[in-house]
Amino acid sequence: MDWKLEVVVVPVSDVDRAKRFYSEQVGFNVDIDTQLGPEFRVVQLTPPGSGCSITVGTGLPQGVPGSLKGLQLVVTDVxxxxxxxxxxxxxxxxxxxxADGVQQDGHGGPWNSFIFFDDPDGNSWAVQERPEPAGGAG
Known part of the structure; x- marks a missing residue:
């Protein structure tokens, strides 16, 4: 049996602002934006090529806006x-x-090059460069 992580709820204070940030600025695809009642809205967004999405909304079980730290994306060209x-x-x-547990400027070796950004609420993201697989498929 496969166990796949498919959705992470990201706590935000303003759903429309978060939707604009993740879709227009970060480039995630908007999968759904549905209002299921006056106090329940779900916006699901997926990074291009990802099998895992994020969800922002109202009426969802979530933490304090900006409290999610350490989300990580992987790209082939950081x-x-x-x-x-x-x-x-x-x-x-x-x-x-x-290097030696200390963050330094510039590229590192394979799997050791990152960029970092926060969403408007302060939820933190890392983007890691992964090496191209042998044969260039990826």
């Missing part, structure tokens, strides 16, 4: 991802890597 986010107005860090 510089291109950084450029895309910056172009869309996202405040994104320079490329960083870790």
């Amino acid at each position: 510089e291109a991802a950084r450029a895309q986010l910056a172009e869309r107005g996202v405040e994104v860090s320079a490329v960083k890597h870790f």
Whole structure:
């Protein structure tokens, strides 16, 4: 039996602002935006190519807006991802890597190049560069 993580609820204070940020600035696809009552709205967004989505909304069980830390995306080109986010107005860090447990500027080795950004509520994201698989398929 497969166990797949498919949805992560991201706590936000303003659903429309979060929807705009994740769709227009970060580039996630809007899968659904449905109002199921006056106090229950669900907006599901999926990063391009991902099998896991995020959900923002009202009436959902969630934490304090901005309290979700350590969400991570994986890309094959961290510089291109950084450029895309910056172009869309996202405040994104320079490329960083870790050496001896300390964050440093610039690219690291395989699996060790990251960029970081927060959504408008302060939920924190990391974007990690993964090496191309052997043969270039990925």
